[in-house]
Amino acid sequence: MSVLNQKTIKNSAKFEGIGLHSGKKVLMTLFPAPPNTGIIFKRSDLNNNNLIYPSVFNVSSASYCTKLTNEYGVSVSTVEHLMAALCGLGIDNLFVELNSEELPIMDGSAKNFIDVLQNIGFKISDQPIRIIKINKKVTYSDGEKFIKFEPNKISLEIDFEIKYKQNLILNQRNSINIYMNDLTDMYNSRTFCLFEDVEKLKKIGLAKGGSLENAIVLKGNEILNPEKLRNTKEFVNHKILDCLGDIYLAGYRMVGKITSSQGGHNMTNQGLRDLLSNNDNFSIIELKEKNIPHSFLIKNPLKTSA
Ligand SMILES: [Zn+2]
Incomplete structure (x- = not known):
């Protein structure tokens, strides 16, 4: 099958x-x-x-x-x-x-x-299956922060960069090819927050369930979680995980290249709204054997057997 x-x-x-x-x-x-x-x-x-x-x-x-x-x-x-x-x-x-x-x-x-x-x-x-194929470049930006959606032949690539003043984060960048790379590090990467923001978040009614069990908390030069980091790019890898989840709200998996600097949930959503508001920007393709992007086949073909 x-x-x-x-x-x-x-x-x-x-x-x-x-x-x-x-x-x-x-x-x-x-x-x-x-x-x-x-x-x-x-x-x-x-x-x-x-x-x-x-x-x-x-x-x-x-x-x-x-x-x-x-x-x-x-x-x-x-x-x-x-x-x-x-x-x-x-x-x-x-x-x-x-x-x-x-x-x-x-x-x-x-x-x-x-x-x-x-x-x-x-x-x-x-x-x-059906996929969304990006046909035209669409960029959403806010100052120097941006997200860009571009055509890509066969795969979904997410290239993400974060810039923090926090010493343990600073600048991190990673690019993951969703249909071809091993995604273990991305899946395992946890959400994170700065210790000084915890009170602020609680005041606005957020992070009420937050703890060291479910978020990396950074204070000064210290990671408060006993487990420390799961991989060297855990912060940016988590942002890529978030971005992928937000992209899947488009309804189908996507073929394209997505580049973001200092983006987040809101920026991904605004960019997707711009992308999907104009039918010229994308096509929805039903994948049949003859138009297979081969990256779909490379990724874990055996694991998907019924
Ligand atoms: Zn998240």
């Missing part, structure tokens, strides 16, 4: 944890979904109007995390790490049910999602 066919998971998967910003306990269950469903969120704690269809156009807030709100005002937030895991694993169809307003933060990375889903395995349908 073609590895280019749409995928879901073989069985359901449960994740229990707390919301990073809400601090609320949450149970999230992922269920297999039929072809052409896409990813759908359902708030099981509400009886009505509780379905949320991810889209770059229903991102209602993108400061510190990505929040989606449906037409009835019902939200799910901090969707980005799960979305990045689903994109990286090539999961096209899934029901995501949760009994609170925010996804569980787990350890602040996508590691738990990846470990559990790879263990459960995948079910491949007979329906071909």
